[in-house]
Amino acid sequence: MSGVVDLEHWSHVRLAQVEQALERWVTAEAPQGLDHGAPAALVEAMRYAVLDGGKRLRPLLVLAAHEAVCDPQDAGAAQAALRAACAVELIHAYSLVHDDMPCMDNDVLRRGKPTVHVQFGQASALLAGDALQALAFELLTPLDGPVPPATQARLCGLLARAAGSAGMAGGQAIDLASVGQPLTERQLREMHELKTGALLQGSVLMGAHCGTPNATALAALECYGAAIGLAFQVVDDILDVTADSATLGKTAGKDADNNKPTYVSLMGLRASQAYAQQLLAQALAALDASALAHTLALRALADMVVNRAS
Amino acid sequence: MSGVVDLEHWSHVRLAQVEQALERWVTAEAPQGLDHGAPAALVEAMRYAVLDGGKRLRPLLVLAAHEAVCDPQDAGAAQAALRAACAVELIHAYSLVHDDMPCMDNDVLRRGKPTVHVQFGQASALLAGDALQALAFELLTPLDGPVPPATQARLCGLLARAAGSAGMAGGQAIDLASVGQPLTERQLREMHELKTGALLQGSVLMGAHCGTPNATALAALECYGAAIGLAFQVVDDILDVTADSATLGKTAGKDADNNKPTYVSLMGLRASQAYAQQLLAQALAALDASALAHTLALRALADMVVNRAS
Numbered sequence: 001m002s003g004v005v006d007l008e009h010w011s012h013v014r015l016a017q018v019e020q021a022l023e024r025w026v027t028a029e030a031p032q033g034l035d036h037g038a039p040a041a042l043v044e045a046m047r048y049a050v051l052d053g054g055k056r057l058r059p060l061l062v063l064a065a066h067e068a069v070c071d072p073q074d075a076g077a078a079q080a081a082l083r084a085a086c087a088v089e090l091i092h093a094y095s096l097v098h099d100d101m102p103c104m105d106n107d108v109l110r111r112g113k114p115t116v117h118v119q120f121g122q123a124s125a126l127l128a129g130d131a132l133q134a135l136a137f138e139l140l141t142p143l144d145g146p147v148p149p150a151t152q153a154r155l156c157g158l159l160a161r162a163a164g165s166a167g168m169a170g171g172q173a174i175d176l177a178s179v180g181q182p183l184t185e186r187q188l189r190e191m192h193e194l195k196t197g198a199l200l201q202g203s204v205l206m207g208a209h210c211g212t213p214n215a216t217a218l219a220a221l222e223c224y225g226a227a228i229g230l231a232f233q234v235v236d237d238i239l240d241v242t243a244d245s246a247t248l249g250k251t252a253g254k255d256a257d258n259n260k261p262t263y264v265s266l267m268g269l270r271a272s273q274a275y276a277q278q279l280l281a282q283a284l285a286a287l288d289a290s291a292l293a294h295t296l297a298l299r300a301l302a303d304m305v306v307n308r309a310s
Numbered sequence: 311m312s313g314v315v316d317l318e319h320w321s322h323v324r325l326a327q328v329e330q331a332l333e334r335w336v337t338a339e340a341p342q343g344l345d346h347g348a349p350a351a352l353v354e355a356m357r358y359a360v361l362d363g364g365k366r367l368r369p370l371l372v373l374a375a376h377e378a379v380c381d382p383q384d385a386g387a388a389q390a391a392l393r394a395a396c397a398v399e400l401i402h403a404y405s406l407v408h409d410d411m412p413c414m415d416n417d418v419l420r421r422g423k424p425t426v427h428v429q430f431g432q433a434s435a436l437l438a439g440d441a442l443q444a445l446a447f448e449l450l451t452p453l454d455g456p457v458p459p460a461t462q463a464r465l466c467g468l469l470a471r472a473a474g475s476a477g478m479a480g481g482q483a484i485d486l487a488s489v490g491q492p493l494t495e496r497q498l499r500e501m502h503e504l505k506t507g508a509l510l511q512g513s514v515l516m517g518a519h520c521g522t523p524n525a526t527a528l529a530a531l532e533c534y535g536a537a538i539g540l541a542f543q544v545v546d547d548i549l550d551v552t553a554d555s556a557t558l559g560k561t562a563g564k565d566a567d568n569n570k571p572t573y574v575s576l577m578g579l580r581a582s583q584a585y586a587q588q589l590l591a592q593a594l595a596a597l598d599a600s601a602l603a604h605t606l607a608l609r610a611l612a613d614m615v616v617n618r619a620s
Contacts, residue, residue, distance in 0.1 A: 126436070164445050
C-alpha cells in the first residue's frame with residue numbers, strides 16, 4: 001500500500017467488517033443463555049448514536065496496529081482486534097452523545113443529523129451513552145470464542161484507562177473548566193492528550209495488544225499514537241476555522257464562539273498547520289524506527305488524520 | 311455468625327476494607343508509569359459521589375459470596391474480591407449520580423447531602439458518572455498483583471453485562487418509559503430484574519467468580535442473587551411509603567408523587583410485605599440447597615435487605 005488510493009481500498013474492507021460487527025453487536029436481542037435482551041427504545045438510541053456515521057478512525061487504528069504487530073493466522077488476535085475496534089468506537093460514540101447534551105456543549109447537529117438528545121430526549125441520551133460504555137467492555141469479554149482471557153483483560157484495562165478520569169473523561173473535565181481561560185501551549189497540549197489523544201493512542205495500543213508486541217514495537221507505537229493523537233486535535237482546531245458546517249457535519253466556528261482555547265487561537269493558523277505537519281513527521285519517524293514490517297496502513301492513517309478536509 | 315450482631319461485626323471489618331480501598335483508588339494521583347493523573351476537580355466530584363455514604367450492600371454481597379465459595383488462602387481471589395467489591399460500588403454510585411440529574415429523576419438530596427449535580431453542576435456530574443464507570447473496569451484489571459487475567463476478564467464481563475443495556479441501564483430505560491403507565495406484575499418484575507436486580511445478582515456472581523465455583527454452587531448463588539435483587543426493590547417500594555425522608559436520606563413518597571408503578575401501588579402494602587418475606591425464604595432455601603459451607607454472611611445480608619428500615 002503506497003498512497004491514498006490504497007488506503008481507500010484497505011479501509012473499505014475493514015470498515016465493512018466494523019460496520020457489520022457493530023450492526024450485529026449493538027442489538028436488542030438477548031445473547032443465548034440470558035433471560036433479557038435490552039429494551040428496544042434504549043437500543044434504538046444506541047444504534048442511532050453508533051451506526052451509519054463517523055470516519056471510524058479509532059477502529060481503523062486498532063486494525064492497522066493489529067496488522068502491524070500480529071500474526072495474520074492468529075484467529076484469537078483477529079477476533080480480539082475486531083472486538084477492540086468496535087469497543088473503542090462505542091466509547092467514542094458515547095462521549096459524543098454526552099458531550100452534545102445541553103449541560104455540556106449543547107450541540108444540535110452531529111454528522112449532519114440531529115444529536116441523540118434532540119432526537120430521543122435528554123434522559124434517553126444519558127442512558128444510551130451509559131449503556132454504550134458498558135457495551136464496549138462487554139464486547140471485549142466474550143465467554144466463548146478464540147480470544148484468550150489474558151488478551152481480554154489487557155484490552156479492558158487499556159480501554160478503561162483511555163476512557164476514564166486520567167484519559168478522555170479527564171480531558172473533557174479540563175476542557176469544561178478552561179472555557180474563557182487563557183491556557184499556555186503546554187496546558188492546551190495536556191488537555192488534548194487526555195481528551196482526544198488518550199483514546200486515539202489507546203486504539204493503537206489495543207490493536208498491538210491483540211497479539212504480543214515486543215518492547216521496541218510497543219514503544220514506537222506509543223510514540224506514533226501520541227503524535228497522531230495530538231495532530232488530530234490540532235487539525236480539528238484548524239478545521240473549526242477553515243471548514244464550513246456542511247463539510248464538517250457539525251457546527252463550525254463553535255470553539256471560537258464559545259471562547260474555547262484552541263491551537264489556532266494560541267499559535268495562529270499558519271503555525272498550527274506547520275505543527276500538524278511536524279507531528280505527522282514524528283509519527284512516521286516512530287514507525288521508521290520500529291522495525292515493524294507492515295506499517296503502511298498506520299502511515300496512511302497518520303496522513304489522513306493530518307491532511308483530512310473534515 | 312448467627313444473627314444481627316454477628317453481621318454487624320462481619321460487615322464492620324469488610325466495610326473498613328472497602329472504604330479504605332475506595333479512598334485509595336478514587337484518586338487524582340497518576341499511577342506509576344503514567345504521565346497524567348486525573349484532573350483534581352473531576353476527582354473531587356467522583357469522591358463526593360462515592361466516599362462516606364451508602365450501605366455498601368453490593369460490596370458486602372461480593373465479599374460474602376467470595377467467602378462462601380473461595381479458598382481463604384487464595385491471595386489472588388481475595389484481591390479480586392476487594393477490587394470487585396469496589397467496582398460494583400462505583401457502578402452503583404455512577405448510576406445514582408446520573409439518575410439524580412434534572413433530565414432523569416431531578417433529585418436534590420441523596421444520603422442526606424446535596425446530589426452531585428447540585429454540588430458541582432450538571433456537566434461535572436455527567437462526567438464524574440462517566441469516569442466512575444470507566445474506573446470500575448480499571449480497578450478490575452490491575453497490571454500487577456495476584457489477580458489472574460482470566461479472573462479479571464470474567465469479572466469485567468459480568469460487570470459490563472450487569473451494568474449495560476440488558477442490565478441496569480436497560481432497567482432504567484424501562485423505568486423512564488413506564489412513568490404513568492399501568493404495568494402488570496410481570497412487567498414490573500422484569501423492569502426491576504434489570505434496573506436493580508442485575509447489579510445485585512451480578513455482585514453475588516462476581517464474588518463467586520473470584521474463585522472457581524462449581525456448577526451447583528453457581529446455580530444456587532444465581533437463585534439467591536435473583537431473589538434478593540427483587541426483594542431489594544420490593545422493600546424499596548415499601549419504604550417509599552412507610553419511611554420518612556430523614557430515615558431514607560432521600561426524598562420519600564417520590565415514586566407515588568411521580569405516578570411511578572411500584573409493588574405497593576400494584577399489590578398493596580400488606581401483600582408487598584408478604585412478597586418480600588417470601589423472596590427472603592427463597593434466597594435462604596437456595597443457600598440450603600447449595601452444599602456451600604460458609605453462607606452465614608450471605609444469609610445475614612439477605613435478612614438485612616428484607617428487614618432494613620432505610
